[in-house]
Amino acid sequence: MGLEYVAAFPKAVRGYVHMDGLISQPLSQDAIFAAAGEWVKRDALSESAERRARGKRLAPFVDYGPKLPPGTQRLLSAMQFAMSLPELYYADLKQQAAYQAKIIAALKAYKVPESVLYANEPGIALAQNDGYATRDAQSLFPKITVPTLILNGNQDGVIPPEHARLAAKGISGARLELLDRCGHFPFVEQPEKTTQAILKLVG
Structure with missing residues (x-):
């Protein structure tokens, strides 16, 4: 969805963060x-x-x-x-448990039933x-003209780093960052490095 939107409306965004994003x-x-x-x-x-x-x-x-x-x-x-x-x-399943606990705590704080997690x-x-x-959205790569960060976990089994390399190669000027000890959720397993990489893009 991110690829589709940025390709269609480049003037509506300052930059694009393709984080373990689906390309195909x-x-x-x-x-x-x-x-x-x-x-x-x-x-x-x-x-x-x-x-x-x-x-x-x-x-x-x-x-x-x-x-x-x-x-x-x-x-x-x-x-x-x-x-x-x-x-x-997840590269580390302990991170999964900690993340799930945070989600449950947020749901309770906003009085949202846990059942939404399974709907x-x-x-x-x-x-x-x-x-x-x-x-397969790879044909959209040439249409992306905004500053782009390709961020991917090296241990992602759903969107492996090879897919991130394809995106970085296809999107002109894109910056590629692969994070080690990181799966599909960089903001969970490598939050500091993820934040730093995004700040470089928008700064």
């Missing part, structure tokens, strides 16, 4: 399937009974998902892996649209 559904799905396959292998060898059980549950789908034709079913298959494997999103209507609605399930 097919590429992202491929990345999720590949990362999931590796985690399922690790789970099978884990000393944790919980991890072994997870790997056993997901193993039948490791080969199934990538073979699905482009479209909604392939996207939903990738989403199931993404929802089952928090390691795809993913926008995502499900998009997933039903084959145009979204197969969308």
Whole structure:
């Protein structure tokens, strides 16, 4: 959505921060399937009974998902892996627990029910649209003319750093910053470095 907006309305923004941003559904799905396959292998060898059980549950789908034709079913298959494997999103799962605690505290402070965390209507609605399930936005890169920061976690299993490099190569003048010990949420796992990088862009 960020790419679409900046490409269409460049005069409406001062700059663009592409933070672990989606550039292609097919590429992202491929990345999720590949990362999931590796985690399922690790789970099978884990000393944790919980991890072994997870790997056993997901193993039948490791080969199934990538073979699905482009479209909604392939996207939903990738989403199931993404929802089952928090390691795809976090370099350090302790960060996940801390972030979730902050979200819950904020919901309580504003008297918002926790159920909103699991009501993913926008995502499900998009997933039903084959145009979204197969969308590749790389053709928009040349249309982005505002100062751009490409920020990505090196350990992101959903949007791997290779995708960030593609965006940096395609967007003229874009600055690329890859953060180590960081997954899909730089503002959670590397907040200081994320803030510094954004301030450089808008300063």
